Amino acid sequence: MDTALNALAEPRRRAILNIVRDDEKAAGEIAAYFDVTRPAISQHLKVLKDAGLVEERRDGTRRLYKARRDGLREVRDYLETFWTDRLLDLKRVAEQEERSRPT
Amino acid sequence: MTTDTTRIEQPIKIDARPETVFSFLTDPAKLVMWQGQHVAVDVKPGGMHRIVVREGMVMRGEYVEVTPSSRR
Numbered sequence: 001m002d003t004a005l006n007a008l009a010e011p012r013r014r015a016i017l018n019i020v021r022d023d024e025k026a027a028g029e030i031a032a033y034f035d036v037t038r039p040a041i042s043q044h045l046k047v048l049k050d051a052g053l054v055e056e057r058r059d060g061t062r063r064l065y066k067a068r069r070d071g072l073r074e075v076r077d078y079l080e081t082f083w084t085d086r087l088l089d090l091k092r093v094a095e096q097e098e099r100s101r102p103t
Numbered sequence: 104m105t106t107d108t109t110r111i112e113q114p115i116k117i118d119a120r121p122e123t124v125f126s127f128l129t130d131p132a133k134l135v136m137w138q139g140q141h142v143a144v145d146v147k148p149g150g151m152h153r154i155v156v157r158e159g160m161v162m163r164g165e166y167v168e169v170t171p172s173s174r175r
Contacts, residue, residue: 032156087115090124092137097119098119
């Protein structure tokens with residue numbers, strides 16, 4: 001999960017994910033959205049792929065990328081659980097203080 | 104380019120006065136009791152929120168609205 005969270009911590013990688021969320025796109029098409037070098041975009045795509053957030057498909061010499069729904073859902077589930085646990089902690093400590101306050 | 108509109112909403116019922124709960128959202132000494140290990144916050148609209156959840160995991164954010172002791 002840390003790999004996925006680290007992958008998402010970079011704004012450009014989040015932008016790439018948005019671009020390939022619904023449509024499969026070639027690396028060159030993705031790079032055209034950005035004002036950075038093509039190798040930089042390739043590196044971002046590799047990080048996203050290694051984190052399980054995008055899948056890569058080869059079509060001849062082209063490499064096509066698409067967001068992996070399962071990967072995104074895992075991150076979402078993790079964050080949901082994270083906040084559920086935090087909020088339960090908040091409830092516990094706040095109610096504890098409330099009970100112990102002088103009346 | 105599309106904007107990421109993903110949001111997480113979680114309601115929870117806390118049996119305490121709003122002032123009590125608010126203090127746990129704003130007082131750094133109380134924030135660490137439920138959010139993480141170390142926290143640096145500037146509680147005002149536009150203020151930054153930085154919390155070390157655990158080693159190697161830092162959460163950062165910005166306060167959009169700060170209304171004391173209110174439900175919304």
